[in-house]
Amino acid sequence: MRVIVAGGGVAGTASAIALRRIGAEVTVYEAYADPAGTVGSFVSLAANGLRGLAALGCLDRVRDAGFEVPRQRLWSSTGRRLGDMPRGRLGGDPTHSVTLMRARLVEELRAEAVRAGARVVTGERLVDAHEDADGEKVRAVFESGRTDEADLLVGADGLWSAARTILDPGAPRPAYAGQYTFSGLASGVRHDPGTFDMVFARAGAFITIGAPDGTVWWAAQVSAPREPDLAAIGLDRLAELYRHEERPSTVLAEVTELHRPTLQHVLQPVRVWRGDRIVLAGDAVHPVGAGQGAAMAVEDAVVLAHALAAAPVPAALARYEEERRARTAKLIKMAAANRDAKTAGPVARRARDVFMPLGTRLFYERATAWLYTHPLPELPRAGTLSAGGA
Structure with a gap:
């Protein structure tokens, strides 16, 4: 074939x-x-x-x-921890997520x-x-x-x-999804290695990952109902958008590398x-x-x-x-x-901050088992195409 x-x-x-x-x-x-x-x-x-x-x-x-990134933590904009769970796997799975x-x-x-x-x-x-x-x-x-x-x-x-x-x-x-993403690297910021942290900030989610070399890999998923001109947005604007949250503000102040931004689509x-x-x-x-x-x-x-x-x-x-x-x-x-x-508004953010800690503790593994434990067939050896034909 x-x-x-x-x-x-x-x-x-x-x-x-x-x-x-x-x-x-x-x-x-x-x-x-x-x-x-x-x-x-x-x-x-x-x-x-x-x-x-x-x-x-x-x-x-x-x-x-x-x-490898074994753990994932979720945080509110006020710094409250909303969840702490295995990253991209169930708790008993020794296969750690890779970034x-x-x-x-x-x-x-x-x-x-x-x-x-x-x-x-x-x-x-x-x-x-x-x-x-x-x-x-x-x-x-x-x-x-x-x-x-x-x-x-x-x-x-x-x-x-x-x-x-x-x-x-x-x-x-x-179609534009109402979000755009900036990302990059930062140095000189304390971060647990091998941990994925997501802050549900007012401007949109802010993600940080501690790399083995001590750098922090970060991504800002900014909410914007209207499609923005990405060329007009820089670090100063990001710093302003995330000024209310301590972790994003600290990381953005120590950026050493800025990647090309992208619009998110659905x-x-x-x-x-x-x-x-x-x-x-x-x-x-x-x-x-x-x-x-x-x-x-x-x-x-x-x-x-x-x-x-x-x-x-x-x-x-x-x-x-x-x-x-x-x-x-x-x-x-x-x-x-x-x-x-x-992208939750103020009322939805308050409700999320109340219920998410309980939900992640009680339902995370049950809700994600279908995704992370999905079986895949083994690939047959080369030459088996002749059995099925073209």
Whole structure:
């Protein structure tokens, strides 16, 4: 089987690795020479995402590129502790969440894809694709005019996916979510290493993580009903927004590195996930948020490859959608609730500060077990594609 993967981010590279593991011939087309880029900040991989990386055979490399974060603490704007729980796992799980820069994650996955035998072509952005009349092949068209033909096209081209619109011209478009994010590094600030702290500040959530080298990795998720001009916002403005909270104010006063800011977006449920020879993966079909975007992309890759090893392409894509749709929909609802908690008004903040400590103690593990303990199938050995056919 020959596969075209559109997009060289986490979803695209993870898909390339998984499909190579089962023996597919894979070409990844990526718009940027360096898909890791400088956009974004750090990402965290919870236990479920780490199990997906283990299935792909690259868990150790990703772990070495980041650091473990065993604990998570939640704080009110007044400094009251609202929760203290394992980060991205259940209490008895020895698999600790791993945090690393997004660029490093993409670099490691792309390198593993190449080691596995995938071909990576940069400078090519998908603009169109057509399944042939008998449903046996798909032809992809790229911005440069280049074309390619394969048995399957995986649309892993992110939030602004062309593949999504190719499948359904009426597909939803991303909308501003009412938040934007600044992030960076700070030095000279006391912070427990390996701990994720989130302050529910008046201006929006403020996250800090203590890195092993003593630096603090931070992110400000600022609430703003109207889409702002990010170029007009700097550290002075952030310091003003978070002046009421001690920890954010202390960190922002010691910033040593500022990353490029991003707007947060949401996407209405995607109705069409697949055709006979085209399928969506990662943010192209379910931008979930809640710190689970990378993990869901890795899960997609494993499930898709397992389905393709067991059945011909159209049937495999139907099985993939069936397995992934309900899980990601549940997570999207959870992410929306998280967003609401971060942007709560004064009355809702007071209620949250009263009830969250009890809720995190009594219900955290019960509420998250479905997410963190989700089983993933083992990938069959290379060559099993012949059993299912193309």
